[in-house]
Amino acid sequence: MTPSYDVVLVGGGGAGLRAAITIAEANPRFTIAVVSKVYPMRSHTVSAEGGSAGAIAPDDSLDEHAYDTISGGDWMCDQDAVEAFVKEAPQELLQLEHWGCPWSREPDGRVAVRPFGGMKRKRTWFAADKTGFHMLHTLFQTSLKYASVVRYDEWFVTKLLVNDGRVQGVVAIDLQSGKIEAITARSVILCTGGCGKIFPFTTNASIKTGDGMALAYRAGAPLKDMEFLQYHPTGLPFTGILITEAARAEGGYLINKDGYRYLQDYALGTPEKEPVLRTMELGPRDRLSQAFMQELAKGRTIETPYGPVVNLDLRHLGEKKIDAKIPFVRELCVKYQNLDPVKDLIPVRPVLHYMMGGVHTDINGATPLPGLYAAGEVACVSINGANRLGSNSLSELLVFGARAGLAAAEHASSNVEISQTVLAQAKDEHRRIEQDLFSKKGHERIADLREEMQKTMDESAGIYRTGAALTTAVDRLRRIQERYADVVIEDQSKTFNTERVSALELANMLDVAETIVMSALRREESRGAHQRTDFPKRDDERYLAHSVVHRNPDGSARVEYLPVTITRWPPAERVYGKAAPHGGSN
Amino acid sequence: MSQSQEQPEYQHRVLPPHISTFWWLEKGSYFAFILRELSCVFVAWFVVYLLLLVRAVGQGDAAYQQFLAWSATPLILLVNIVSLLSLVFHAVTFFAAAPQAMVVKVGPNKVPGSLVLAGHYAGWVAASAVVCWLLLGA
Amino acid sequence: MADQIKLQVARYRPGQESEATFDDYDVPCPKEWVVLDGLNHVKDRIDGTLSYRWSCRMGVCGSCGMMVNGEPKLTCATFLADYAPGPVRIEPLRNFPVIRDLIVDIGDFMRKLATVKPWIVREEEKPLSAGEYRQTPEQLDDYKQYSMCINCMLCYSACPVYGLDPNFIGPAAIALAQRYNLDSRDEGSAERVAVLSEHAGIWGCTFVGECTKVCPKNVDPAGAIQRYKLTAAVETVKAFFMPRGAQ
Numbered sequence: 013m014t015p016s017y018d019v020v021l022v023g024g025g026g027a028g029l030r031a032a033i034t035i036a037e038a039n040p041r042f043t044i045a046v047v048s049k050v051y052p053m054r055s056h057t058v059s060a061e062g063g064s065a066g067a068i069a070p071d072d073s074l075d076e077h078a079y080d081t082i083s084g085g086d087w088m089c090d091q092d093a094v095e096a097f098v099k100e101a102p103q104e105l106l107q108l109e110h111w112g113c114p115w116s117r118e119p120d121g122r123v124a125v126r127p128f129g130g131m132k133r134k135r136t137w138f139a140a141d142k143t144g145f146h147m148l149h150t151l152f153q154t155s156l157k158y159a160s161v162v163r164y165d166e167w168f169v170t171k172l173l174v175n176d177g178r179v180q181g182v183v184a185i186d187l188q189s190g191k192i193e194a195i196t197a198r199s200v201i202l203c204t205g206g207c208g209k210i211f212p213f214t215t216n217a218s219i220k221t222g223d224g225m226a227l228a229y230r231a232g233a234p235l236k237d238m239e240f241l242q243y244h245p246t247g248l249p250f251t252g253i254l255i256t257e258a259a260r261a262e263g264g265y266l267i268n269k270d271g272y273r274y275l276q277d278y279a280l281g282t283p284e285k286e287p288v289l290r291t292m293e294l295g296p297r298d299r300l301s302q303a304f305m306q307e308l309a310k311g312r313t314i315e316t317p318y319g320p321v322v323n324l325d326l327r328h329l330g331e332k333k334i335d336a337k338i339p340f341v342r343e344l345c346v347k348y349q350n351l352d353p354v355k356d357l358i359p360v361r362p363v364l365h366y367m368m369g370g371v372h373t374d375i376n377g378a379t380p381l382p383g384l385y386a387a388g389e390v391a392c393v394s395i396n397g398a399n400r401l402g403s404n405s406l407s408e409l410l411v412f413g414a415r416a417g418l419a420a421a422e423h424a425s426s427n428v429e430i431s432q433t434v435l436a437q438a439k440d441e442h443r444r445i446e447q448d449l450f451s452k453k454g455h456e457r458i459a460d461l462r463e464e465m466q467k468t469m470d471e472s473a474g475i476y477r478t479g480a481a482l483t484t485a486v487d488r489l490r491r492i493q494e495r496y497a498d499v500v501i502e503d504q505s506k507t508f509n510t511e512r513v514s515a516l517e518l519a520n521m522l523d524v525a526e527t528i529v530m531s532a533l534r535r536e537e538s539r540g541a542h543q544r545t546d547f548p549k550r551d552d553e554r555y556l557a558h559s560v561v562h563r564n565p566d567g568s569a570r571v572e573y574l575p576v577t578i579t580r581w582p583p584a585e586r587v588y589g590k591a592a593p594h595g596g597s598n
Numbered sequence: 599m600s601q602s603q604e605q606p607e608y609q610h611r612v613l614p615p616h617i618s619t620f621w622w623l624e625k626g627s628y629f630a631f632i633l634r635e636l637s638c639v640f641v642a643w644f645v646v647y648l649l650l651l652v653r654a655v656g657q658g659d660a661a662y663q664q665f666l667a668w669s670a671t672p673l674i675l676l677v678n679i680v681s682l683l684s685l686v687f688h689a690v691t692f693f694a695a696a697p698q699a700m701v702v703k704v705g706p707n708k709v710p711g712s713l714v715l716a717g718h719y720a721g722w723v724a725a726s727a728v729v730c731w732l733l734l735g736a
Numbered sequence: 737m738a739d740q741i742k743l744q745v746a747r748y749r750p751g752q753e754s755e756a757t758f759d760d761y762d763v764p765c766p767k768e769w770v771v772l773d774g775l776n777h778v779k780d781r782i783d784g785t786l787s788y789r790w791s792c793r794m795g796v797c798g799s800c801g802m803m804v805n806g807e808p809k810l811t812c813a814t815f816l817a818d819y820a821p822g823p824v825r826i827e828p829l830r831n832f833p834v835i836r837d838l839i840v841d842i843g844d845f846m847r848k849l850a851t852v853k854p855w856i857v858r859e860e861e862k863p864l865s866a867g868e869y870r871q872t873p874e875q876l877d878d879y880k881q882y883s884m885c886i887n888c889m890l891c892y893s894a895c896p897v898y899g900l901d902p903n904f905i906g907p908a909a910i911a912l913a914q915r916y917n918l919d920s921r922d923e924g925s926a927e928r929v930a931v932l933s934e935h936a937g938i939w940g941c942t943f944v945g946e947c948t949k950v951c952p953k954n955v956d957p958a959g960a961i962q963r964y965k966l967t968a969a970v971e972t973v974k975a976f977f978m979p980r981g982a983q
Binding site: 050051053054055056058059103106107109110111112114115116117119120121122123142145146149153154156157165188217218219250251253254344347348457458459500501502503505506507508509510511 | 749750751752768779780781783784785787788789790791792793794795796797798799813835836837839841842846849850854855856861862864867868869870871872873875876879880883884885886887912916919921922
């Protein structure tokens with residue numbers, strides 16, 4: 013008997029759990045399955061630290077949040093989606109509060125908000141500096157209330173079942189037993205997160221391998237804006253562990269080897285003692301990471317055995333403030349860097365953190381494939397455009413998790429018949445994994461291929477890119493794909509075979525990597541997080557559009573362009589550190 | 599969630615957890631815990647002993663002298679010494695656990711654990727002082 | 737500082753073996769490496785069949801709990817160099833059934849967690865239009881510590897009561913119940929009493945205190961349990977003298 017549900021969610025993180033709860037509340041008779049390769053509380057949402065944006069302060073407005081987001085995204089954001097997002101974010105965060113999320117508070121008991129990068133007003137809700145952890149656990153524990161949400165913990169989805177262009181379920185490996193099964197559904201929502209592990213130095217957990225993006229891509233759904241990768245300015249060297257933007261929001265300084273607050277040289281304003289919004293250390297992440305690279309070129313960064321760094325100075329904040337507002341930062345520095353931010357400088361460098369791009373969806377999380385939806389980092393609506401502002405992503409999980417949930421539920425209620433042909437596809441997939449993939453006695457170690465891929469991405473799709481490096485990367489990735497056919501899987505056991513999972517994840521990452529370098533190669537301009545030294549200017553005439561990459565039948569990638577939706581904010585110059593010419597306040 | 603009845607190649611045996619009968623010897627803290635629990639036996643002994651003392655006193659001087667002589671025998675002496683040590687251990691570990699188990703608030707502020715602990719010892723000293731005064735003073 | 741360190745890793749391959757065995761691996765030992773880095777080196781370079789769970793590598797997801805030299809640890813937060821010259825014995829978390837190698841079955845905890853109703857229970861929900869439930873920083877402090885649990889299961893491994901009696905609901909589940917009981921927004925204490933006051937609930941705990949010792953997040957589950965014992969006792973006495981109406 014093939015298990016069958018109204019809606020199947022792939023991934024049990026913030027977006028997946030929010031979607032599941034939305035559907036369960038909208039219609040308690042709907043059957044919902046959450047299929048996740050890890051237990052939900054292990055999802056990478058758990059590592060998010062700084063906060064989640066929602067405009068609630070009396071001096072704030074939805075339009076200002078929208079303008080900050082759109083300008084932060086270098087005008088690549090679809091403005092209708094941004095308008096919906098900023099409107100729904102405060103409601104979603106409030107709903108989470110009602111569900112028990114331990115938001116940090118003002119003395120009078122109201123929810124507190126803090127400043128964050130690229131935002132003109134304080135609007136980032138936070139739970140100390142473990143916001144993602146608290147949000148995820150609140151969502152997970154709340155989801156336990158709903159008997160209609162059935163969980164498939166530690167099931168790895170390998171394929172989407174598509175019949176006549178409609179997505180009608182998934183094929184997944186039950187990791188514990190090794191059994192490969194079809195789970196059919198009227199709607200499938202991908203909530204699998206991003207793909208940071210294609211880079212060697214990343215804040216991302218080992219599970220961030222772009223599974224959902226690859227699943228969608230192979231099923232015929234296009235990926236959008238893949239070339240836009242966010243480097244977070246402050247990661248610890250060697251481990252890549254994230255030091256939250258909140259450290260700068262609370263007043264931290266970034267200084268180079270001369271102790272100089274170098275951001276003032278990069279059109280980010282003049283340094284003040286206290287943090288000034290949209291200025292200096294509270295500028296947007298792409299500009300801060302680019303400033304680091306330029307300091308590196310000028311020889312003003314500090315050399316360490318783990319690469320060049322600059323210093324994050326929190327000493328002037330004092331122990332009391334650090335323990336109250338950013339205690340986890342202190343814990344992480346003490347543990348992993350053997351220093352105390354109360355009296356030591358923290359070495360930091362830009363680290364791959366987030367993917368603005370992903371599975372192309374509309375404002376309701378629907379992909380062009382009927383029955384397939386996506387929400388969270390895996391999706392690209394797009395509200396983040398060419399560069400995401402910190403604390404917008406956690407809000408995005410909630411807003412678009414809910415939207416995708418509702419849309420998927422509506423589609424499921426249209427009583428589409430689930431075709432039996434998908435079961436034949438499931439049988440094929442079973443054979444592909446058990447026999448084709450499994451009985452390989454090749455020579456290429458998974459780790460070698462993965463490292464080669466990571467090196468390729470690091471050298472070609474970093475903060476500054478060139479056409480030459482990207483062209484080489486396309487070839488190098490293709491070579492790795494060929495070598496993948498010869499991969500060796502030593503583990504022949506069926507029970508919890510993590511080597512097989514690693515091989516499947518590597519295949520996913522290779523597909524995603526190709527879409528990234530192809531999109532980056534085709535975009536001959538610099539915008540937001542995509543900087544081409546051979547095309548250093550923003551080109552609105554040719555490129556005020558999303559890159560949409562489709563998979564050709566022969567497996568190669570085809571890039572097309574889709575115009576950006578502009579409503580009320582015509583493209584303008586992106587200004588930080590001083591008054592903007594028009595459009596928003598500064 | 600899945601039924602793997604029909605596919606024996608997917609059935610696997612899970613290793614059940616096992617705990618040794620001598621688990622309490624594996625770690626210092628486990629051993630100390632068991633000693634703490636065993637100290638209750640000696641607490642019970644002391645209660646019995648106290649009741650016997652009270653009964654002897656109530657039965658007059660001869661019974662009381664006999665009780666004292668019995669208490670001085672090597673076995674009872676040994677048992678009582680061990681019991682005293684055990685009781686001190688019991689009290690110290692009990693007090694040490696108190697701040698963890700009791701959260702005392704004065705208005706909105708939490709009383710620090712060290713003060714809760716100090717309070718327990720102060721209470722012990724005070725009670726002992728009263729008993730001493732009763733036995734030796736008045 | 738030694739260049740290499742020996743890892744003695746417990747292996748269990750169902751279908752191939754009926755008991756756990758140990759495999760030895762020599763791995764590099766730079767000062768920044770944690771035990772997890774050593775395991776990753778084994779899997780990537782030496783023996784691809786070694787299976788274990790991990791994810792965030794920063795001590796917040798709770799995936800990588802294992803026994804290291806007999807103590808339950810997060811392998812991503814335990815430095816290899818601290819065990820030099822070695823060897824380092826790595827085993828699956830104690831007190832749990834072993835599925836494979838270093839991977840244990842935590843299904844028991846997942847079921848028990850749901851039974852304590854770890855969510856906000858209210859007589860009447862406030863509409864969103866009425867805004868947030870006011871909660872002062874002091875009220876947040878009342879339960880904040882218990883909300884830090886990452887579900888890593890180290891406490892269950894350390895607890896001899898759970899080892900001797902698998903029905904015991906366990907430290908993390910009780911701490912999470914307390915997290916909601918003490919949350920000023922919650923009104924569900926009465927609904928949680930029944931499950932917690934069972935013999936396999938709080939009264940199974942004999943305050944060994946090891947759970948608190950091994951907790952990597954300072955949740956202090958032992959404290960949570962003892963505090964709840966007092967609450968539960970008071971509730972029982974109150975119910976005896978002033979029985980509530982029919983539930």
